[in-house]
Amino acid sequence: MTGPTDRAGTEPILAARGVSKRFPGVVALDRVDFDVQAGEVHAVLGQNGAGKTTLMNILFGLVQPDAGALYLRGVRVHFRSPHDAIARGIGMVHQTRRLVPAHTVLENIVLGHPRIRGVLNLRAARAEVEALCRRYGFAVDLGARVWQLSEGERQWVEILKALYGGARILILDEPTSVLTPPEVKTLLAGLQELVRDQGVTVLLVTHKLPIVMAASHRVTVFRSGKVVARLQTEEATEEALVQHMIGRDVAFRTVERSAGTGHPLLHVEHLSAFNDRGLLALRGVSFALRAGEVLGVAGVSGNGQEELAQVLAGLRPASAGRVHLDGRDVTHLSPLERWRMGVGYIPAERTEVASIAAFSLVENTALTYHFDPVYTPRGLLDDVRLSRLTQHILATYNVVAPHHYVRARHLSGGNLQKLILGRVLSRRPRFLIAHLPTQGLDVEATAFVRAKLLEARAEGAAVLLISEDLDEILSLSDRVAPIYEGRFVAVLPREQADAETVGSMMAGSRPQETRLR
Amino acid sequence: MRLGRHELILEPRPALPAVYAVLGAVAAILLALVLASVLFLSADAPIFAAYRTVFSYAFFNPHGILATAHRSIYLLLCTYAFLVPLRAGLWNIGLPGQVYAGALAAFAVPFALRATGSAPALPAGVLVALMVAAAAAAGAAVGGFAGALRARLQVNEILVTMMLNSILVWLVAYMIKEGGPFMGATAEGESFTLPQPLYAPLLRGVPFTALLALGAAVFLDVLFAKTALGYRIRALGENPAAARYGGIIPVALSLFVFLLGGAFAGLAGYHYFAAVPGVYKIPGNYGYYGDLGFYGIISALIARGSSLAAVPIAVLFAGLSLGARFAQGALRLPFGVDYALLGLLMMTFIASHVLYQFRLTWRRVAAEAPAVQAEISRE
Numbered sequence: 001m002t003g004p005t006d007r008a009g010t011e012p013i014l015a016a017r018g019v020s021k022r023f024p025g026v027v028a029l030d031r032v033d034f035d036v037q038a039g040e041v042h043a044v045l046g047q048n049g050a051g052k053t054t055l056m057n058i059l060f061g062l063v064q065p066d067a068g069a070l071y072l073r074g075v076r077v078h079f080r081s082p083h084d085a086i087a088r089g090i091g092m093v094h095q096t097r098r099l100v101p102a103h104t105v106l107e108n109i110v111l112g113h114p115r116i117r118g119v120l121n122l123r124a125a126r127a128e129v130e131a132l133c134r135r136y137g138f139a140v141d142l143g144a145r146v147w148q149l150s151e152g153e154r155q156w157v158e159i160l161k162a163l164y165g166g167a168r169i170l171i172l173d174e175p176t177s178v179l180t181p182p183e184v185k186t187l188l189a190g191l192q193e194l195v196r197d198q199g200v201t202v203l204l205v206t207h208k209l210p211i212v213m214a215a216s217h218r219v220t221v222f223r224s225g226k227v228v229a230r231l232q233t234e235e236a237t238e239e240a241l242v243q244h245m246i247g248r249d250v251a252f253r254t255v256e257r258s259a260g261t262g263h264p265l266l267h268v269e270h271l272s273a274f275n276d277r278g279l280l281a282l283r284g285v286s287f288a289l290r291a292g293e294v295l296g297v298a299g300v301s302g303n304g305q306e307e308l309a310q311v312l313a314g315l316r317p318a319s320a321g322r323v324h325l326d327g328r329d330v331t332h333l334s335p336l337e338r339w340r341m342g343v344g345y346i347p348a349e350r351t352e353v354a355s356i357a358a359f360s361l362v363e364n365t366a367l368t369y370h371f372d373p374v375y376t377p378r379g380l381l382d383d384v385r386l387s388r389l390t391q392h393i394l395a396t397y398n399v400v401a402p403h404h405y406v407r408a409r410h411l412s413g414g415n416l417q418k419l420i421l422g423r424v425l426s427r428r429p430r431f432l433i434a435h436l437p438t439q440g441l442d443v444e445a446t447a448f449v450r451a452k453l454l455e456a457r458a459e460g461a462a463v464l465l466i467s468e469d470l471d472e473i474l475s476l477s478d479r480v481a482p483i484y485e486g487r488f489v490a491v492l493p494r495e496q497a498d499a500e501t502v503g504s505m506m507a508g509s510r511p512q513e514t515r516l517r
Numbered sequence: 518m519r520l521g522r523h524e525l526i527l528e529p530r531p532a533l534p535a536v537y538a539v540l541g542a543v544a545a546i547l548l549a550l551v552l553a554s555v556l557f558l559s560a561d562a563p564i565f566a567a568y569r570t571v572f573s574y575a576f577f578n579p580h581g582i583l584a585t586a587h588r589s590i591y592l593l594l595c596t597y598a599f600l601v602p603l604r605a606g607l608w609n610i611g612l613p614g615q616v617y618a619g620a621l622a623a624f625a626v627p628f629a630l631r632a633t634g635s636a637p638a639l640p641a642g643v644l645v646a647l648m649v650a651a652a653a654a655a656g657a658a659v660g661g662f663a664g665a666l667r668a669r670l671q672v673n674e675i676l677v678t679m680m681l682n683s684i685l686v687w688l689v690a691y692m693i694k695e696g697g698p699f700m701g702a703t704a705e706g707e708s709f710t711l712p713q714p715l716y717a718p719l720l721r722g723v724p725f726t727a728l729l730a731l732g733a734a735v736f737l738d739v740l741f742a743k744t745a746l747g748y749r750i751r752a753l754g755e756n757p758a759a760a761r762y763g764g765i766i767p768v769a770l771s772l773f774v775f776l777l778g779g780a781f782a783g784l785a786g787y788h789y790f791a792a793v794p795g796v797y798k799i800p801g802n803y804g805y806y807g808d809l810g811f812y813g814i815i816s817a818l819i820a821r822g823s824s825l826a827a828v829p830i831a832v833l834f835a836g837l838s839l840g841a842r843f844a845q846g847a848l849r850l851p852f853g854v855d856y857a858l859l860g861l862l863m864m865t866f867i868a869s870h871v872l873y874q875f876r877l878t879w880r881r882v883a884a885e886a887p888a889v890q891a892e893i894s895r896e
Contacts, residue, residue: 315761336764347762356756366748367763376745383743 011074013038013201014059014090014169019068021054028054030225031068036169041195041202043212043233046222047245047468048301048348049440052205055222056171059203060092061085091162092171097154101147108146109161132164136198138190151277152183156190163200170194171203176211177302180279188215207245207300209238209507223247238507239500245300246470246503262291265462266431271321272486273307282307283486284321291430294453294463295491296477298470298502304486305466306348309435312464313345314338325431336371344429344461346420348436350413354420357409361401364408365390365423389426397422398448414445421449425456432456435466450476470499470506484508523879530876541869542819546833549861556857562848570847571858575840586723587793588835589828591806593730594785595813596820596827597737598660601778602674604741604822605770606754611663611678612814613807614685615656615779619786620799621685621692622655623648624699624708633709641714648715652787653780659685660779661772668771686804693799701798708790708799717792724792729784737824750774785810809838812859819866834859 012035021029029051036042046052057063059070061079070077072088079085082092099108110125129142138160146154155175162170172191176184192215194200204216212219212233219236221229221244229244266289275281282304289295299305310316312323314335323331325341333341347353355364366386369375375382375389390404397418401411408416421437434453438446453476457463467473473480480497481488482505489505550568557567574581595612602609609615626648627633639647659681666672692699692708699708717724741747753760753770761767789806790799812834820827841855 313762334764334766335761336766339764345762349758352756353758353762356752356759358755359752363748363752367752367759370745370748370752371764379745381743381745381748 010037012036012071013073015071016055016059017069017071019055019058019065019070021051021058021063021065027225029058029065032222032225032227034220034227036201036203037218038201039195039199040217041191041204041215043216043219044203044205044222045207045209045212045219045241045245047207048436049224050222050245051225052222053173056092056173056203056205059085060090060171062092086165086167089166089168090171091159091165091167091169093155093158093162093173093175095174095177097151097158099146099154099157102145104143104145105140105149105157106142108157109142109164111161113165129160129164132160136160136163137193150183152179152186155179155183155187159190168199169201169203171205173205174207175204176206176208184211191215207302209241209300212236212241213238221245239504239509242300242503242507243499246468246506262293262460262462264288265291265326266464267322267324268312269322269324271308271311271323272319273304273311273316274319275307280319281486282311285483285486285488286321287481287488287491289431289462289464291460291462292457293478294457294465294476296473296480297464297466297483297488298473298480299466299468299483299506301468303483305435305483307486308483309345309347309433309464309466312433313343313347339368339371339427342428342430344424344427344432346424346432346434346437348439348466350417350420355408355416358407360405360407361394361399361411361419362386362390362404364419365393368423368427393419393422393426397452414441417441417449418445421452425452428459429456429461432461432463433466434463436468437465438467438469438472446472470502473502474499482506526878526880527871527875528878530874538821538873541873542866545865545869546862549858549865552861552865553854553858556854557850560848560850562850567844567848567850570844571837571840573840574843574847575836581836581839581843583722583794584839585832585836586727587789588809588839589832590724590726590730591785591789591809592812592816592831592835593734593827594726594781594788595810596816596831597733597813597824598656598778598782598785598810599814600817600820600822600824600827601737601750601781602660602664602774603817604747604754605750605774606757607664607667607771607774608675609660609663609678609775609778609782610675610814611660611681611779612782612785612810613804614678614682615659615782616786616789616807616810617685617689617803618655618659618779619652619783620790620803621689621699621786622651622783623787623791624711624799626651627711627715628699628709632712632715634712644715645717648791649784649787652783652791654783656783656786657776657780660775660782664772664775664779667775668768674775682807686807689799689803693801693803699799706801711791711797715791716794716797719794722794724788724794726784726788726792730788731828733781734824734828741822746773782810785813812838815863815866819870834862837862 015035017033019029019032032051032055034055044052044056054063058065061082061084070079077088100111106122106126106129109129126142133140138156140153140156140160146157149157159170175187179187188211191202195202204211206212216233219231219233219241220227221241223245228247269286270284271282272280272284273282285308287295297305297308307316311318314333318331322329325343330338330341351357356367366375366381369386369389375385387404393399394401394404399415399418399422401415411419424432437453438449441449450472453463453465465473465476474497478494479491480494480502481491482502483489484506485508554564557564575585576582595616598612598615599609626644630638630644632638632644663674663677663681666677667674691697694700694706701707701709717726720727741751749760749765750770752763752765753767757767790796816827816830816834819830837858838855841858844850845852845854
């Protein structure tokens with residue numbers, strides 16, 4: 001792909017220097033330098049939690065950096081809010097739509113525009129937007145109601161809205177996550193035109209490698225809050241990008257293998273499920289899992305891992321396929337019945353799903369014990385037992401908390417995760433689903449969580465470890481299943497799962513095949 | 518808000534001890550009274566005499582204190598009707614409708630059993646018990662209708678309960694108007710009057726519903742703090758995704774909280790129309806009592822979901838609204854002083870809540886970004 005190479009070396013249109021951002025318990029960005037050249041599609045690549053969205057929010061004024069500076073065309077700028085960024089020609093299209101469904105396309109485009117304050121002159125606005133559409137070659141029915149549009153068209157409305165607001169630098173956060181493949185194609189082609197013909201600069205935030213390869217001129221790869229690579233896309237390969245994303249920092253620590261010793265506990269056959277947008281995200285996954293075994297599901301996020309975990313936990317219906325636990329068909333059991341049967345689930349979203357911020361640690365412990373007659377005799381909460389259990393978990397799992405009646409919102413991410421882990425493991429699950437169990441944790445907490453997962457395995461639990469961290473997968477798993485676009489590419493014994501093989505399968509390469517696309 | 522190089526920001530406050538919440542409430546009451554002085558001054562009424570009239574009628578006058586008790590019971594029951602679904606994160610805006618349903622069901626019992634005359638067919642005690650049960654059941658049915666739609670079909674409970682209010686208000690109108698089944702003997706757009714044996718038993722002049730209201734205050738706080746069911750309802754209200762993760766089934770709980778909340782509103786309807794001495798009928802201005810039920814929403818919100826904390830708030834609302842109405846007549850104050858006082862109280866209570874959770878801070882604005890014009894900060 002050619003484009004801004006002739007302009008390479010000139011002053012960047014937008015740059016960040018030494019930007020750091022810390023959230024409670026997490027360093028989201030660590031002294032990041034980042035620059036964008038005018039008139040390029042610049043892909044920003046990284047796993048969940050790598051810091052890419054935080055940086056984009058800083059560039060758009062949504063988040064204030066703790067340290068560092070932003071430069072726009074060489075001039076230092078300070079964005080206190082998105083208003084400031086928009087006034088300087090930066091527009092952002094968020095991952096979730098921010099349109100009014102009942103309003104027309106035109107009304108949505110002019111909504112919030114600085115000039116539309118008191119009186120709304122829709123006729124004049126329509127003429128302006130129509131001129132804009134002609135200039136950028138968009139064919140949108142301005143009178144259509146937004147709820148009538150497809151997801152792809154809505155995204156164009158947001159892009160148009162940003163351009164009408166005067167944006168010359170367009171930030172698109174995961175723009176393809178909700179689109180069907182033909183919509184993705186249209187989007188990428190349209191963005192190319194915007195860049196080539198109109199000189200707009202596009203920042204494309206994504207974790208999808210084919211999108212990066214197909215649509216960008218340059219790519220910056222983030223990992224754990226740092227920039228780990230800056231590449232010209234034509235010089236990059238999907239395999240190389242995966243290696244950058246997942247990293248190779250830690251020496252692999254091999255653990256004692258136990259594969260094949262336990263009895264087969266879980267049988268999953270052709271399991272499929274839809275995601276929240278109604279697209280088929282999990283496409284016929286099959287595997288068996290023995291007691292005392294860790295199966296590591298390795299993949300770049302958004303390839304069906306979330307849906308796999310939720311279907312197995314009973315939180316999302318399976319659209320096809322069967323799950324047998326210990327010979328019993330559990331495909332349609334509720335989460336409650338699964339907890340009772342010894343399924344344990346550690347979700348990736350520890351604040352949104354796995355805990356209740358306003359509840360005390362004792363009440364959070366009760367989240368997986370409120371149905372247990374030992375802890376709720378005759379329907380009454382046994383405060384004494386629950387407190388004792390919570391204190392036991394705090395002590396055993398090294399949770400740092402002032403006391404067990406503090407609210408969960410006051411715990412750091414690592415301590416909250418250790419509490420959740422302890423709560424789930426204290427039920428001694430026979431089958432444990434651990435989704436991104438160490439995401440965003442510091443080195444010490446990560447090592448602790450991994451050690452506890454191995455302990456559970458040693459005690460005979462069957463563990464499904466879903467992770468984006470290849471080191472984690474390779475150091476904990478007895479078998480490895482790379483997942484790509486909702487399918488297991490293969491299920492490899494640990495001996496055959498080296499970083500290169502798994503990494504290329506995560507990028508979509510099948511065994512005995514060099515490239516899928 | 519931005520002024521020159523500084524801006525005023527509302528930022529979350531670290532958790533304060535609960536005693537500050539109580540102090541804040543007291544300050545809110547005092548501030549509301551100070552603000553209400555403007556109303557009295559504008560009417561050329563002596564301020565202290567006006568306040569003395571309000572308070573002495575509401576809390577010291579033998580007539581006033583009974584009226585305050587009757588209204589407090591009503592407001593408390595309405596408060597629970599809103600509070601129980603609120604703990605599950607659901608909004609019951611259907612208090613008037615459920616109140617009317619309770620009232621209609623209570624009057625339907627003697628009507629159906631031909632006990633509207635002076636010689637009832639069944640023992641009076643049984644009939645009163647049936648009336649109470651029917652009122653609670655009818656309120657629960659109307660509330661449960663919204664709850665079932667919410668649980669099964671994800672229909673917005675706020676819209677459904679509000680629309681049910683309209684339906685029930687016209688149903689009452691049909692039942693009590695001239696020619697309606699519950700028409701009173703005088704044909705003045707009121708229902709028939711209950712025969713004396715069916716009057717609710719009184720304890721020191723206050724109907725037994727006071728025991729229900731106070732008992733429920735204890736019962737609900739215990740339910741939410743100590744039982745697994747209460748825990749599940751609170752978990753659902755605080756974080757539905759986490760509740761589902763923990764095996765809590767939202768469908769049954771959404772229905773349950775609306776059944777229970779509706780039952781309380783039904784009891785409130787029984788209380789006001791069938792148990793308060795001197796009423797014992799559905800009067801033509803029944804809509805006034807329905808609207809009064811909305812103060813249950815405010816007191817549940819101010820009490821932050823605690824039924825015991827709602828007791829003093831409901832008593833205060835009841836007393837002030839009655840005292841101000843009395844003072845309005847006694848001192849020839851402008852019409853609507855009672856509602857104005859309640860409105861001011863609501864505003865100062867809510868402001869004290871905001872200030873309990875947030876604080877105002879002045880912050881110096883960084884000197885860069887000269888091209889950006891002054892504007893209202895969004896954060």
